[in-house]
Amino acid sequence: MAAIDQSKIRNFCIVAHIDHGKSTLADRIIEKTGLLTSREMQAQVLDNMELERERGITIKAQAVRIVYNAKDGNEYIFNLIDTPGHVDFNYEVSRSLAACDGAILVVDAAQGIEAQTLANVYLALDHDLDVFPVINKIDLPSAEPERVKNEIEDVIGIEAQDAPMISAKNGIGIEEVLEAVVEKIPAPKGSPDNPLQALIFDSVYDSYKGVIVFCRIMEGRVSKGTPIRMMATGATAEVVEVGYFGAGQFIPCEELSAGMVGYLTASIKNVKDTAVGDTVTDVNNPCAEPLPGYKKVNSMVYCGMYPADGAKYPDLRDALEKLQLNDASLHYEPETSIALGFGFRCGFLGLLHLEIIQERLEREYNLDLVTTAPGVIYRVHKTDGTMIELTNPSNLPDPAQIDYMEEPVVSAEIMVTTEFIGSIMQLCQERRGRYISTEYIEATRALLKYELPLNEIIYDFFDALKSRSRGYASFDYELKGYEESKLVKLDILINHDEVDALSFIVHADSAYERGRKMCEKLKDEIPRHLFEIPIQAAVGGKIIARETVKAMRKDVLAKCYGGDITRKKKLLEKQKEGKKRMRQVGNVEIPQSAFMSVLKLDDN
């Protein structure tokens, strides 16, 4: 293969608010560059996990190399790097952006700028990317491209008057976008003669090749046989193969050099060794400094995951192990619950990440799971001066040993039309939000800035936001830090027995309300038994709420018709089968769904 002219390479990504058409535009670009016929295209080539397609979001960053014959007569190599579109994956987004030299900003011609648009575009500008906008969905009847162009210029401050007007869905204006990539996105810099310095922006585990590292070569060159070292993790290996990304396949090549985007394999066994953001260098000719921006990804949200059938514990362990091969941000460790038996405490980047893992465990590994209420990591400062990070409420030390507690707080930006500002501010207040500012984007839209405790937004905040703004509000956040807070552990007692898996940490002021709702919810979830069952919520041994499941009075089949025993037996079998899906706590059978009921406490 002939040496690649660095000036003919364009490394870029597409940023957009969810649903503004990022993946569709990516598909059209791949189509237009001729590597794939329309027939070969799956609906969205870049999202190749089944789950991603169903959810319409991109989970893992991926890349594709395509060849474009521009109007200037030259052949250009485009490396299109896809970025996850959810706040849970912000760090991965930032590393993908760092692998690019420019970005296409897609804005919906009808909806204009949204919270995520802003967050992503700021992130791109922070990485010194050259950003140019395209206006998508111009064929919609509600499209207002001129208004949106002005909005982009006013709010973001980038030139938008000559933005390509496109419809990714219908393939309108795609050529224009491709020409703009050539013109407006700079060619990569860096010299192949410098020591190797490559940025890892993703990695996947393959059972034949080991870890496949996705990287952008900033400086130097790498080829088969190069001894490499990951500068942050310290892992070393010898390169077995390098190559670039065909559409949906890995295409080996001789060498990757400065400016190029591609992959390398080196018989690495675990994605933990190839952390996103780490720098790959040559052991024999190392670079002086790693690339900036690396950080260890920490879980933000924890929950317990237990197999519904206790005998499936080893299966769950194996499944988590396999998922972790491909997902360094998934953490888990064994734990035991009195109510749920053996399981794992699992850490996730956010609630979406949690849901994705849960679904994959259930779907791909055919596991039936009981998940406990997700919580954040609290910092418990003890009177002896030590601090513990609390991921499981059951491990909260004795109150006498606790000096004070801290909880994580996020900076949130909420984009909302002015008519809903009141109700959204009220929501933020209910969730213990601290008001920072309101910025008017235009006459009818504002950007609300709040600081909110993470534990108030992890489960139903987004739903509440949508329902109180008739779907118009959009939302983005980033972790700000830890703040001291008046936190208590809320315990649930069923028939006077504390059920460890139902305990959670809550702000003292919300404890009564949450306890009451929890008891009400559990009352509906727990079937009647032969005896009366008190359900109590307690803080520090003091009962703050109570409900009662009345005793079963009558459960009888009055008549056996004409000797038809089959029906009777089916009824009894159904009754017995139902019991199997229950968890025994003391002498009470608790349905597995009850353990997740804490998730649905907001009924606004």
Place this chain on the structure above:
Amino acid sequence: MMKELSIYIHIPFCVKKCLYCDFLSFPAGEVKRGMTERKSALSGSGMVQDDIEYYVNLLCREITQSAEVYKKYHVISIFLGGGTPSLLPADRIIRIMEAVRAHYRVAEKAEITMEMNPGTIENGEPEQYITCGINRVSIGLQSADDEELRRIGRIHDYAAFLKTYDLVRRAGFRNVNIDIMSALPGQDAASYERTLRKVTALAPEHISAYSLILEEGTPLHERQSEYSFPTEEEEQEMDRLTRQYLASCGYHRYEISNYAGDGYECRHNKVYWQRGDYVGFGLGASSMVQNVRWSNPDTLESYAMYVTSAAVKCGYDGAECGQLIEVNGQEEPEAGYILHRQVLSRQEQMEEYMFLGLRMVCGVSAAKFEHIFDSPIEGVYGGTIDCLRRQGLLVRDGDGIRLTERGLDVSNYAMSQFLFD
């Protein structure tokens, strides 16, 4: 010694289906096409006559050609159920009974019951039933309150019941059951007590007191929001009344829903609960003989093919279920074959022994269990029995194992414990 057999004969016709009923029955007129209402009208209508004639012919043929299989049995009880058997003209009942008597050894003291619904009996008919050997009558009253009857879709009022009861008594029936129901829409403890008083005043030999159960697919279930049902407390009060009041009138409870004067327990029903051999004839009828359970086809077409096909396809003697075939998008057994033939395993027999036997107030015998299964009951169900005993649902006195009153109230729970995993 000859083995004992009970016979059930199903008559699927009704004047009109009640709103709570999920039995295999249909208005007589719907057998083929739109038809008339009452039996008086039936006699004039050739069509309905043809339909009933057609069914009775099939039934008699099934009874006749199955006889060979049961030649080593003598019949200790016969039950004509429905539907509404009394909707048939008396001569058809006589023909059916003649078919049984001609081909089976019916014991001299066999209990022969026929179900009747108020308003479907004509003068002179009860006498004819007696002549053909019927010696027990079961009348479906359900309630002595006309409003309550109307709400659940009964075709008669209390006066019509009294008339039927009077006809039956005057004809000379000495063993009569009356069915009543509690937990009906709009019913309260006071009105239920009035029904109890009125019924006991008539001094029937047997009373079946059921609670209304809303079965899925019935009109009452679909439209339950339109009705006002008694509260849980009211229902409990009605149950208490049933027990106390009937006991005070000399009726002892011998099964979850059945009460009898001394010597009048229903022999036929006890065969079901004690797992005696019984064969069902007619549309959809269930049988259990020698630990094989099966059901007849439940559509008229399929039943007709089953009966008229050359081979005798008796359920327990080597007959096979039809292949499942797709009919209108649903899987059904091939026409002309019995449904769900099941040879009960030893474990299934044990389960049935317990959950059927425990329906009876006297419960089950540990010695009999050991005799049948050649294994002491403790070894099989010791843990379950202990557990239920601790919960106050079951008592063990000597050989007997029976549910307590509380155990009978929650019998579904208690019985389900005897199923194996």
